[in-house]
Amino acid sequence: MTHGPIGDAASGLDYEESEHSGRVIRIASVAALGGLLFGYDSAVINGAVAALQDEFQIDNATLGFAVASALLGAAAGAVTAGRLADRIGRLSVMKIAALLFLISAIGTGLATNIWMVVIFRIVGGVGVGVASVIAPAYIAETSPPRIRGRLGSLQQLAIVTGIFLSLAIDYLLAHLAGGSREELWLGLAAWRWMFLMMALPAILYGALAYTIPESPRYLVAKYRIPEARRVLSLLLGEKNLEITINRIQDSLKAEKPPSWQDLRKPSGGIYGIVWVGLGLSIFQQFVGINVIFYYSNVLWEKVGFDESQAFVITVITSVTNIVTTLIAIALIDKIGRKPLLLIGSTGMAVTLATMAVIFQTAEVIDGEPELGPVAGPVALVAANLFVVAFGMSWGPVVWVLLGEMFPNRIRAAALGLAAAGQWVANWLITVTFPELRNVLGLAYGFYALCAVLSFIFVWQWVEETKGKHLEDMHAEAWHHETHPAKT
Numbered sequence: 001m002t003h004g005p006i007g008d009a010a011s012g013l014d015y016e017e018s019e020h021s022g023r024v025i026r027i028a029s030v031a032a033l034g035g036l037l038f039g040y041d042s043a044v045i046n047g048a049v050a051a052l053q054d055e056f057q058i059d060n061a062t063l064g065f066a067v068a069s070a071l072l073g074a075a076a077g078a079v080t081a082g083r084l085a086d087r088i089g090r091l092s093v094m095k096i097a098a099l100l101f102l103i104s105a106i107g108t109g110l111a112t113n114i115w116m117v118v119i120f121r122i123v124g125g126v127g128v129g130v131a132s133v134i135a136p137a138y139i140a141e142t143s144p145p146r147i148r149g150r151l152g153s154l155q156q157l158a159i160v161t162g163i164f165l166s167l168a169i170d171y172l173l174a175h176l177a178g179g180s181r182e183e184l185w186l187g188l189a190a191w192r193w194m195f196l197m198m199a200l201p202a203i204l205y206g207a208l209a210y211t212i213p214e215s216p217r218y219l220v221a222k223y224r225i226p227e228a229r230r231v232l233s234l235l236l237g238e239k240n241l242e243i244t245i246n247r248i249q250d251s252l253k254a255e256k257p258p259s260w261q262d263l264r265k266p267s268g269g270i271y272g273i274v275w276v277g278l279g280l281s282i283f284q285q286f287v288g289i290n291v292i293f294y295y296s297n298v299l300w301e302k303v304g305f306d307e308s309q310a311f312v313i314t315v316i317t318s319v320t321n322i323v324t325t326l327i328a329i330a331l332i333d334k335i336g337r338k339p340l341l342l343i344g345s346t347g348m349a350v351t352l353a354t355m356a357v358i359f360q361t362a363e364v365i366d367g368e369p370e371l372g373p374v375a376g377p378v379a380l381v382a383a384n385l386f387v388v389a390f391g392m393s394w395g396p397v398v399w400v401l402l403g404e405m406f407p408n409r410i411r412a413a414a415l416g417l418a419a420a421g422q423w424v425a426n427w428l429i430t431v432t433f434p435e436l437r438n439v440l441g442l443a444y445g446f447y448a449l450c451a452v453l454s455f456i457f458v459w460q461w462v463e464e465t466k467g468k469h470l471e472d473m474h475a476e477a478w479h480h481e482t483h484p485a486k487t
Helices: 017-056 060-088 090-109 114-142 145-177 190-196 199-211 216-221 225-236 241-254 272-286 289-302 307-335 337-361 375-391 394-404 408-461 470-482
Strands: 183-185 363-365 368-370
Touching: 017 060, 017 090, 017 114, 017 145, 017 190, 017 199, 017 289, 017 307, 060 090, 060 114, 060 216, 060 408, 090 114, 090 190, 090 199, 114 145, 114 216, 114 408, 145 183, 145 190, 145 307, 145 394, 183 190, 216 225, 216 241, 225 241, 272 289, 272 394, 272 408, 289 307, 289 375, 289 408, 307 337, 307 375, 307 394, 337 375, 337 394, 337 408, 375 394, 394 408
Parallel strands: none
Antiparallel strands: 363 368
């Protein structure tokens, strides 16, 4: 997003908490619904992976591309959302995202071949990319400074809740039909209804977007001052309205559109802190977290659980993810960002290494790894502890750090690069996993190695941002120029 939150312009504002907090929370919750659809769309494919492969008779490489195709759309959506929101408004972009989710739900659910699935997954992916940018930006721009952090965390909570909902609905539909491949209603298989169900939250999100106000930041930028005054009064009360509007106007005058050129040092080369942000984004994906959320049903079926048991395990994993995200929200301002990342890296390295050893040493029968009565439950516990380690650290903390760590002058461009790096890394891990399913020991060994490297990376190059003002990050950038990061 090209503009910062109104809170930067309105710090020191007297916030009439009792009168306005309920309204502000409701507005932020509607915006965070975009995060819920983001999570739902990302994970809904999990329950349909095996059925897709059977239905369309596709090989592992094609399956990997179909599952990962949404991420290509997400990268495009994330890159264009900020500029589009500055041109047509935050609410208009939310409504477009809702429409894209709706089109994707219907198109994927009724697809007659795998390439239709790919096309409509990309459409949904654009919605995901747009939602990943517009929801946190809108929440920041409409939240009073005192509660902005907590309201901003609604986005991450909405994402993991969306993942849980999609997996729970996948399980329920497969259970009702007697399997994801079996016919459910209107002559359509259960896996098709998994996608079609996304139409309901998409319609809800689009309808609720008509009930919340436009961002005051956007209204001031478009010289719609009376409307901005009305919205600010609604959000913050009557006090200091003109001061707030003047501050927003001053901050807009001082801003220029972000440019990739901002990332280059006058002496040549890229600022070290930009490499650190990109490294955080890549490591967040290279530990293999999305393998758990996109392919876990297939994974558990591979080691001896039937489809119904695999669905239950996957739903339990997603609940674990919600709980650990709540833990991270509670801890992040108490113990800091860097300690949480280091604890998370350690936990991920141990659990992933455990899974690598189990799958590497498993007896292979008819091309499938056979886990015994001890190794099976140990692998199950290790997978869930891996989700705990990730969910309380690298999941939410990386997003927080990326929002804080860059100096004002390069923040927008650096964030854009880091977000793009994250989607590309996610795509690489997702698209390669189906081919690695036959060598799970090697796959988990690679993810474990990345977890170890992530610990070293954080220890060496990531600076703590807890309790620092955004403006103080300038000093951090120059510190990194004397300790350049290498990714």
